[in-house]
Amino acid sequence: MPIVVDREERRAEVVSVAFDLVAEKGIEALTFREIAAANGCSTSIVSHYFRNKNELLFKVYQVANARAGERLQEAHAAGRPLLECFDAILPVGEASRRNWRVWLAFWSRAHLEPAYLEERRRAAEGSLALYRAMLAERLGRPERDPQMQAAARRLIAAVAGIGLEACFAPDDWTVERMHEVLAAQLRDIGLAEGG
Missing domain, CATH: 1.10.10.60 (Homeodomain-like)
Known part of the structure; x- marks a missing residue:
């Protein structure tokens, strides 16, 4: 058989x-x-x-985006403070550090290849929608509020910047420093430390 x-x-x-x-x-x-x-x-x-290496690589890139979003959604659904939720994205644990290494390996392709650029846009739009929903829920505001969109954009830029810096200078960008900088962003958005 x-x-x-x-x-x-x-x-x-x-x-x-x-x-x-x-x-x-x-x-x-x-x-x-x-x-x-x-x-x-x-x-x-x-x-x-x-069919070929490029097809497999593109799937790996999609999986990196999906895994990060799933970890963030799970942390949010579990009711963790926002600062802890973003540990699912920031390179503070092995899973998120591996994700960052994969993202870094692919980002030049997003600049040069239309399929990767489109996937990057799709992932960014999904992240922006999730960040906006998380913020609106925590702040008790409607998701469609233009201020929630602006706050979500600030947050996505902060998380990306912090994560990137932490990848290149991990000794300088400790978990404590990442939390400190992100907490300041959350306070600027109107959330108490930790969200």
């Missing part, structure tokens, strides 16, 4: 391994051979799920 393989599960495993390899070694080092070896399968299995 043949072994039944869940196609989507196997495809997700390949993407997960590729995600980890990009986080560890970058885009250029990623090969189907390396993915197959890390996944314990043949290169033909990898190529069965992805």
